[in-house]
Amino acid sequence: MYGQPQVGKIRLLRKLHILNSPETVMTTVIDGKSYAAGIRKQVGKAVSRLIADHHLKPRLAVVLVGEDPASQVYVRNKGRQTVEAGMDSIEHRLPARASEDELLELVEDLNNDSSINGILVQLPLPEQINESRVINAISVDKDVDGFHIENVGKLSIGEESLVPCTPAGCIWLLKEQVGDLTGKNAVIVGRSNIVGKPVSMLLLREHCTVTITHSRTRDLPAICRQADIVVAAVGVPEMVKGDWIKKGATIVDVGINRVEDEDGKNRLVGDVDFASAMEVAGAVTPVPGGVGPMTIACLLRNTVIAACRQNGIETPPEVNWGGNTAGSG
Numbered sequence: 188m189y190g191q192p193q194v195g196k197i198r199l200l201r202k203l204h205i206l207n208s209p210e211t212v213m214t215t216v217i218d219g220k221s222y223a224a225g226i227r228k229q230v231g232k233a234v235s236r237l238i239a240d241h242h243l244k245p246r247l248a249v250v251l252v253g254e255d256p257a258s259q260v261y262v263r264n265k266g267r268q269t270v271e272a273g274m275d276s277i278e279h280r281l282p283a284r285a286s287e288d289e290l291l292e293l294v295e296d297l298n299n300d301s302s303i304n305g306i307l308v309q310l311p312l313p314e315q316i317n318e319s320r321v322i323n324a325i326s327v328d329k330d331v332d333g334f335h336i337e338n339v340g341k342l343s344i345g346e347e348s349l350v351p352c353t354p355a356g357c358i359w360l361l362k363e364q365v366g367d368l369t370g371k372n373a374v375i376v377g378r379s380n381i382v383g384k385p386v387s388m389l390l391l392r393e394h395c396t397v398t399i400t401h402s403r404t405r406d407l408p409a410i411c412r413q414a415d416i417v418v419a420a421v422g423v424p425e426m427v428k429g430d431w432i433k434k435g436a437t438i439v440d441v442g443i444n445r446v447e448d449e450d451g452k453n454r455l456v457g458d459v460d461f462a463s464a465m466e467v468a469g470a471v472t473p474v475p476g477g478v479g480p481m482t483i484a485c486l487l488r489n490t491v492i493a494a495c496r497q498n499g500i501e502t503p504p505e506v507n508w509g510g511n512t513a514g515s516g
Contacts (some may be wrong), residue, residue: 210321215470217360217439223480226359227272233503234273237494245494246275247305247331247486248297252290252316253283258309265307265483272487277303291324298326304494305331307486314426328497332488334381342388349489354386356481357418357439358393364470365416365437367437368393374411376427376458377420382441386418407431419458429463438464438471441478 237243251262262278269276279293290308297306306329312318314375322330327337333351341348361368373395377383383399388471390397395416401409411431419427420441432438442458457474464471474477488506495502 214465214468215364216465217364217472217477219356219360219472219477219480222360222363223356223484224318226481226484227268227487229505230256230484230491233505234485236503236505237491237500238273241498241500243498243500244273244275245304245305246277246302247489247490248277248279248300248303250279250281250290250293250297250306250308252281252285252309253313255311262309265486268483269487269490270390274487274490278511283313285313285316287320290316290321294324296326300328304497305490306351307332318399329493331486331493333385333489338408339380339385343393349493350389351381351385352485352489353382353478353482354389355485355488356478357382357386357441358389359485360439360472360478360481361416361437362393368416370394370430371395371415372413372416373397373416373418375418375420376407376411377401377418377422377441379420382418382420386420390416390418417459417507421458423458424456425458425460427459427464429465429467430462432464432467434467435469436467438468439478440472440474443474443479 190274200316234245249265251258263464266276266278281290281293294306294308297303306325308321308325310318312321322334323336325335327335330338330349333339333342333349338348338350342350365371368390373390375383375387375397378399378401387397387399394416398410400410404410408428408431411427412433414436416437416439417427417432418439418441421443422442424444424446425454427438438459439456440459440461444456444458445453447453456477457477459471461471461473491506492502
């Protein structure tokens with residue numbers, strides 16, 4: 188939609204390797220970085236339009252509790268990309284020992300601050316804090332993560348809502364790669380509230396036939412082999428093997444796992460065994476560089492949509508993808 192991904196050196200090397208087998212399909216590596224950059228560019232145009240036409244500059248507040256290294260990186264990236272898109276980014280930090288009441292008080296202050304259009308509380312939270320209670324304390328209109336129970340409920344029945352960012356990014360990539368998803372057989376590996384369940388709802392909106400699998404699913408490989416689309420979001424490193432995948436299927440790998448090699452070095456892998464998937468899949472997202480960049484891009488889009496709804500302004504065309512992908516009006 189906003190430019191095709193660039194074919195990098197790694198992708199070319201992988202293709203040359205698999206082409207040694209005459210029975211291997213030509214596999215596309217879905218470049219999430221490139222697609223996300225296109226979305227961020229469109230968000231920037233939408234923000235410029237809002238500033239010029241309505242004197243509205245969307246503002247996102249991000250709350251970080253504790254000093255988890257990964258969370259700090261995520262928060263820093265979100266803040267930087269928010270500013271690059273022309274919006275304001277406000278960061279609030281609380282110590283790891285902060286109580287649930289302290290966090291809830293901060294959330295309530297942000298709810299009541301009319302200058303704040305989006306609120307994101309970075310997960311995970313310290314063990315003394317109930318995540319569900321905090322998520323549902325966020326104003327539903329400012330819940331740009333899309334985790335509030337009201338937004339989840341609206342998503343499940345097809346009403347307008349702010350949709351979780353990672354599932355929205357998954358659907359966007361699938362529609363760009365596959366086109367019309369109508370009638371496709373989609374298998375979701377994982378049933379989390381953050382990815383598995385909402386992505387299944389979005390796939391149903393696209394008229395897919397959807398199967399949700401989990402740790403107690405019988406003969407999971409056989410079920411996956413029937414799928415035109417596999418979304419892996421189970422949190423187990425390289426669980427989905429190439430012999431689980433139907434030839435030509437499209438694979439979206441949401442997992443991000445840090446594993447240690449034999450030489451003691453750490454590397455990031457997904458929930459899909461990328462090397463073996465490349466031998467049979469029609470297209471697959473890499474880790475890193477696949478779904479991850481799309482998550483932040485969709486967060487920025489949600490922030491623009493939230494700002495427009497709060498101010499009774501029509502969503503700019505640059506971030507209005509027709510409604511189905513992320514539930515925009």
